[in-house]
Amino acid sequence: MDEELRQMALEVLEDIAHWSLRSSGWERVGRGLADMERTLRAADVTGFRRAVADVEMAGPHRISGVEEASSLPVPEVYRERVNELIHDLQAPREERPSAGAVNGGGPGQHD
Template sequence: MLNGTSLSSSRMDEELRQTALEVLEDIAHWSLRSSGWERVGRGLADMERTLRAADVTGFRRAVADVEMAGPHRISGLEEASSLPIPEVYRERVNELIHDLHAPRDERPSSEAANTGGPGPHD
């Protein structure tokens, strides 16, 4: 929690949560070059970190970073080098979607984020 609030405690934060869910649900349909997926991966890590820290400003920035890493008009040779979402990112997207749908008291806290060992996104 941040100052007694969470990401879902105000209307603005509910809009942010909905935007984040829309971006996360779109990712499964993206086809990007490997460098694009690396940017998405960094953004997903930032989303996870800021969600656990209840850092609304950081979470908003991370959502925007992921959205900006998404596909733009691609043509020619660039399209041939595009790849579907890597499985490790698909798992992280699913975890974030689950966390964002969870009731506030069931969402991961910063304590929970620091108790586990290295995972697929470390």
């Protein structure tokens, strides 16, 4: 993964803490985070880039009164995923997850 993609992913992940979305929006973010985890561990750069874009697009783009009233802060389960991804992306290169490194490369607790 190139440094530009890594930095872009970190920026998106750090922004999530400030988002307020409807439940359906958080579900979309959760799917994107799961894809980020999976593709990062599989060293699938193209898939990871797509997953980062999916998470970013799931974020808030405008605020309206009705939607704002039903918006929620980031759910704890997603906050934990975000923290794990940030940790993985900030780890020295030799310590970053690779294919099969976590959960044997198969489905895990977040799938």
